[in-house]
Every structure is written in C-alpha cells, then in structure tokens.
Amino acid sequence: MLEWLIDPLTYGFMQRGLMASLIVGILCSVIGCYVVLRSMAFLGDALAHAILPGVAIAYLLGGNLLIGALIAAILVALGIGFFSNQGALREDTAIGILFAAALSLGVVLISSIKTYAVDLTHILFGNILGVSVADLWLTGILSLVVLGTIFLLYKEFLVITFDPVLAATMRLPAQLLRNLMLILLSFTVVVSLQTVGVGLVVAMLVTPGATAYLLTRRLPSMMLVSAGFGIISSLAGLYFSYYANVASGAAIVLTATAIFLLVFMIAPQRGVIWQHVRSGRSLS
Amino acid sequence: MFKKKSTQQLTVKSLTHVEPARLELEHVTVGYNGAPALKDVSLQIPHGARVAVVGPNGAGKSTLFKALVGLLPIQKGHILVHGLPLGDHQDCVAYVPQREEVDWRFPATVQDVVLMGRFGQLGWFKRPTERDRQLAAQSLEQMGIVHLANTAIGDLSGGQQQRVFLARALAQQPHILLMDEPFTGVDAATQEITLSLLEQLEVQQVTILVSTHDLKLAAERFKQVLLLNRRLISYGTPEEVFTPMSLNQAFGGKILFLPGGGVVVDECCPPEETIL
Numbered sequence: 138m139l140e141w142l143i144d145p146l147t148y149g150f151m152q153r154g155l156m157a158s159l160i161v162g163i164l165c166s167v168i169g170c171y172v173v174l175r176s177m178a179f180l181g182d183a184l185a186h187a188i189l190p191g192v193a194i195a196y197l198l199g200g201n202l203l204i205g206a207l208i209a210a211i212l213v214a215l216g217i218g219f220f221s222n223q224g225a226l227r228e229d230t231a232i233g234i235l236f237a238a239a240l241s242l243g244v245v246l247i248s249s250i251k252t253y254a255v256d257l258t259h260i261l262f263g264n265i266l267g268v269s270v271a272d273l274w275l276t277g278i279l280s281l282v283v284l285g286t287i288f289l290l291y292k293e294f295l296v297i298t299f300d301p302v303l304a305a306t307m308r309l310p311a312q313l314l315r316n317l318m319l320i321l322l323s324f325t326v327v328v329s330l331q332t333v334g335v336g337l338v339v340a341m342l343v344t345p346g347a348t349a350y351l352l353t354r355r356l357p358s359m360m361l362v363s364a365g366f367g368i369i370s371s372l373a374g375l376y377f378s379y380y381a382n383v384a385s386g387a388a389i390v391l392t393a394t395a396i397f398l399l400v401f402m403i404a405p406q407r408g409v410i411w412q413h414v415r416s417g418r419s420l421s
Numbered sequence: 422m423f424k425k426k427s428t429q430q431l432t433v434k435s436l437t438h439v440e441p442a443r444l445e446l447e448h449v450t451v452g453y454n455g456a457p458a459l460k461d462v463s464l465q466i467p468h469g470a471r472v473a474v475v476g477p478n479g480a481g482k483s484t485l486f487k488a489l490v491g492l493l494p495i496q497k498g499h500i501l502v503h504g505l506p507l508g509d510h511q512d513c514v515a516y517v518p519q520r521e522e523v524d525w526r527f528p529a530t531v532q533d534v535v536l537m538g539r540f541g542q543l544g545w546f547k548r549p550t551e552r553d554r555q556l557a558a559q560s561l562e563q564m565g566i567v568h569l570a571n572t573a574i575g576d577l578s579g580g581q582q583q584r585v586f587l588a589r590a591l592a593q594q595p596h597i598l599l600m601d602e603p604f605t606g607v608d609a610a611t612q613e614i615t616l617s618l619l620e621q622l623e624v625q626q627v628t629i630l631v632s633t634h635d636l637k638l639a640a641e642r643f644k645q646v647l648l649l650n651r652r653l654i655s656y657g658t659p660e661e662v663f664t665p666m667s668l669n670q671a672f673g674g675k676i677l678f679l680p681g682g683g684v685v686v687d688e689c690c691p692p693e694e695t696i697l
Contacts, residue, residue, distance in 0.1 A: 146508065174527065176526075194669055267658060288548070289546050290545075292540050292547075292548070293545070295537070296540055297525075298527075299527050299529065299534075300518070300523070300537070300538070301492075302487070302490060302492060302516055302518055302522070303516070303537060303540075303541075305490050305491050305492040305518055306490045306491070306514050306515065306541065307584040308491070331606065350528065353528055354529075354530060354573040355528055355529060355530055355533060355573075356527075356528050358528075359528045400499060421685070
C-alpha cells in the first residue's frame with residue numbers, strides 16, 4: 138500500500154505536480170467559498186477563459202506563460218468592473234461580452250502556432266506533469282498573497298458578502314473590495330492553469346465550496362472543510378490519473394464531483410436523504 | 422469658503438458632546454438617473470426623537486433609509502448628521518433591514534451576525550476584542566436570545582430573525598437607528614420587545630426612524646410621524662399628521678373616511694416595496 142503511494146513520487150515531475158495540485162486545491166477551495174456565497178461562478182469561469190490571449194502572447198514572445206496569464210486576467214477583471222460600473226450593462230452581460238472576446242482572441246493567436254492542438258489542450262485542461270520549479274515558486278507566492286489577503290480582510294469580505302447595507306453604514310469602499318476580490322480570483326485562476334486548465338478551473342472554485350456549504354454553519358469552518366475537500370480531490374485525482382493513465386485535471390475535478398454528490402445525498406440537515414426522511418416524518 | 426467650513430465644524434464639534442444626534446435634510450432628492458424616488462425633502466429631526474415613517478407602497482420609505490446610510494446617491498440637497506455631511510461620521514447610523522433582504526442561507530451563527538455590529542468600530546484588519554464580544558453578548562441578552570447564540574441564522578423563526586438584527590443594531594451603539602418594516606410578519610411578543618426596546622433607546626437619546634404600514638401602531642406608539650409619498654407630505658405629532666387632508670394626499674383613492682371619524686386604508690400588508 139505504502140509502496141503504491143510512494144512509487145509515483147520517485148519521479149521529480151510527479152513531486153512537483155503533487156505540490157502544485159495541493160496548493161491549487163487549497164487555494165481554489167478557500168476563495169471558492171466566496172465564489173459560492175457571492176454567486177460568482179460565471180465570473181470565475183469567464184476569468185479563466187479570458188486569460189487565454191495572455192498565455193498565447195507570452196508563448197509567442199517566449200515569456201513566462203503564468204505572467205502573461207496574470208496580466209490578461211487582471212485586465213479582464215478590471216474591464217468587467219469598468220463596463221458594469223457605468224450602469225448601462227448588467228454585470229453578467231459585461232462578463233459574457235468580454236469573456237467570449239478574450240477567448241476568441243486567444244484562439245486566434247494560438248491557432249497561429251504550429252503545435253496548436255497540443256498547446257491548446259494543455260492550456261484548456263492543464264498539464265500538471267509539466268510544472269517546473271519556477272512555476273512552483275510563482276504558484277506558492279501567489280497563493281500566499283491570496284490566502285494572506287483573505288485572512289487579513291476576513292471581516293471586510295464577510296460584511297460586503299453578507300450585508301452590503303451594513304458595509305455601507307461602515308463606509309467600507311465596496312467597489313475597491315470587490316475589485317480586490319476579482320484580482321485575487323485572477324491570481325487563483327492563473328495558478329490553477331497548470332493543474333486543471335482554464336476549462337475546469339470553475340469546478341475547483343465551486344465544487345469543494347459547495348460541498349462544504351452543505352456540511353457547515355459558519356464561514357470559517359466552511360473554508361476549512363472546503364480546503365480539506367480540495368486536498369483530498371487533488372491527491373486522489375492525481376494518483377488516479379497516474380495509475381489509470383488519464384488526464385490529471387479531469388481526474389481531480391471528477392473526484393471533487395464524486396465527493397460533492399455523496400455529500401449532497403447524505404449530508405445532515407441539507408442532504409437529500411435527510412430532507413426526505415424529515416419530510417416523511419412530519420407527514421406521519 | 423474654507424474659513425466658513427472650519428468655523429462651522431468648530432461649533433458642531435462642541436455641539437456633539439451635548440447633543441447626541443440631530444438629523445437634518447435640506448431639499449434632498451434621491452434616486453437614480455430616472456425619476457427620483459424621493460423629491461425635495463426638507464426636515465429636521467431633533468436628537469432622541471422616535472419617528473414612525475409611513476406612506477403607501479413605493480412612497481420612498483426604504484429609499485429614504487438607504488440614502489441615510491449612504492447607499493443611494495443623493496441627487497440634490499444635503500443630509501446632515503450633527504450638522505456635518507453624511508460620511509463624516511463612522512458608525513453613527515445603524516440599519517435593521519427588512520427580513521426579506523437578508524440572505525438567511527448564509528453560513529453564520531446568531532453570534533457571528535451580532536458581532537458584525539462591532540466591526541464598524543474596529544477599523545481595517547483588526548479582530549473583535551474581548552470587549553466587543555461582551556457588548557455582543559449583552560445585546561443578545563437584552564433581546565432575550567442568548568440561548569440562540571450558536572444557532573445558524575437559517576434555523577431561526579421570523580421573530581427570532583428580527584431579534585438578531587435588533588441585537589446587532591444595539592451592539593453598534595448607534596446615534597441613529599433605522600428600522601425597515603420591523604413589525605411586518607413578526608409575532609406579538611417580538612413586536613412588544615421591539616417597541617419596549619425603542620422606548621429604552623429613546624431614554625438613551627438615540628434618534629429612531631421606523632418605517633411601518635401599521636398606521637394605528639404609528640399613531641399610538643410613536644410621538645412623531647413622518648408621512649411620505651415620493652415627497653414629504655407631513656411631519657409632526659400623530660394628531661398633526663393624520664388629518665384627512667394629509668392622508669388623502671399620501672394615499673389618494675386608497676383611503677376611506679368612515680362616518681364617525683374612522684379611517685380605512687386599503688393597503689396594510691402589501692407586497693414589499695420594490696426599492697432600488
């Protein structure tokens with residue numbers, strides 16, 4: 138059994154892949170709690186796809202893909218804020234426009250590259266076994282920044298999420314905090330690029346958080362439980378992909394989904410079975 | 422101009438020690454780009470007044486409150502608290518929202534919500550101190566919900582939900598308390614505890630504005646009434662405000678004057694106002 142666990146780790150690329158997927162698992166699940174509570178799933182998905190042109194330009198220029206992605210993500214995040222703040226458009230409309238435009242620009246740029254199909258697949262679905270030491274450093278630093286900010290501004294983010302009116306009476310700069318949240322989300326999406334790819338980031342943002350939501354009654358415990366599910370999904374998914382020889386990002390997401398479905402059925406209070414039993418009892 | 426401002430501030434600063442909260446509106450117009458939801462409202466509410474805000478649906482009651490907390494842009498005019506523009510004071514105003522406006526599925530306990538009332542006085546990055554927790558605990562006790570401290574807000578009854586937000590408002594130690602429809606859909610016990618709390622706060626000279634559809638309650642339990650219908654119709658004691666003429670202006674055809682002095686308003690438990 139132990140051998141079964143240790144065996145893959147004799148490879149350097151597996152060690153780095155494991156580290157990266159653990160960090161991403163924790164990071165996505167923690168900020169994912171806000172994504173779930175603030176109904177930002179569409180925004181997260183859009184941000185993920187919108188980094189494509191940044192990646193493509195960085196690739197064409199021979200720069201670091203993550204930094205290209207980061208710049209694109211921040212530009213799009215602020216762009217969404219700009220278009221929807223004018224009051225003329227609803228936010229989801231602004232997101233839809235920018236998201237599709239950025240994705241198209243990315244595809245146009247990438248299709249000019251010879252190894253088009255392979256590169257696009259890596260970006261869309263992740264390439265966890267290709268994580269370099271430099272990537273790992275950048276991943277670690279960005280993750281610390283995001284988690285540190287969420288910890289320091291816990292009270293502020295809690296209030297603007299739960300009660301915007303209280304935030305207004307406290308004179309909190311709601312717009313600034315919102316933009317900050319978007320930037321943190323951009324960092325997260327970029328970091329996740331390597332493990333699950335832009336196509337599946339939204340699953341890592343939403344699924345562990347939603348699972349934890351079914352089991353907990355307070356935001357701090359929701360974040361902890363969510364991080365736990367993120368870790369389990371990343372580990373189990375990665376080993377599964379190693380032994381079954383399937384795509385790692387998809388394996389991680391499917392593991393997270395399996396946990397979600399299980400909890401959705403059996404969770405106390407909010408689970409399907411519990412509610413069924415309770416409604417049956419109240420009838421009799 | 423600068424000089425004028427500084428002298429004004431000086432007089433006001435000295436006033437604040439004597440006078441807890443005076444609320445002044447000068448030709449205030451509130452709303453988005455389209456038609457204003459409230460137009461040209463001017464009034465002075467002395468400190469420690471307890472005011473019922475009444476008017477038909479869409480009269481701008483919630484709009485007034487949201488303007489007072491700085492949530493809606495003021496198109497014209499000024500709102501002054503202690504003689505200073507809105508925004509000069511932090512934590513001066515507490516707002517008890519309509520229960521429909523709260524996301525009861527949010528993962529938070531009663532204690533979490535009440536403790537949020539202290540956040541305004543903490544400043545950036547700071548965590549609640551022991552004293553903040555004590556104040557929150559006192560507020561819970563005052564509202565009779567200590568036993569619910571660790572209950573998830575999603576598991577509360579309507580009356581309990583109301584008390585949680587009252588406790589939070591208490592924990593804020595406000596100078597001005599705004600309550601949006603606190604008597605709609607709550608049990609009699611919660612209504613009474615709410616009213617006795619208002620009386621208690623009046624002693625502490627907290628200025629209180631309560632919006633309600635219950636004209637009888639407004640007349641019997643409040644000393645001041647503010648009658649709105651997209652503009653200020655009347656402000657004064659219930660006797661001064663509830664005249665056939667003012668009620669007609671506010672409620673129009675929805676009102677019926679019965680022989681013998683009775684009044685019927687065809688609008689008691691309406692759908693919630695659609696407020697921005």
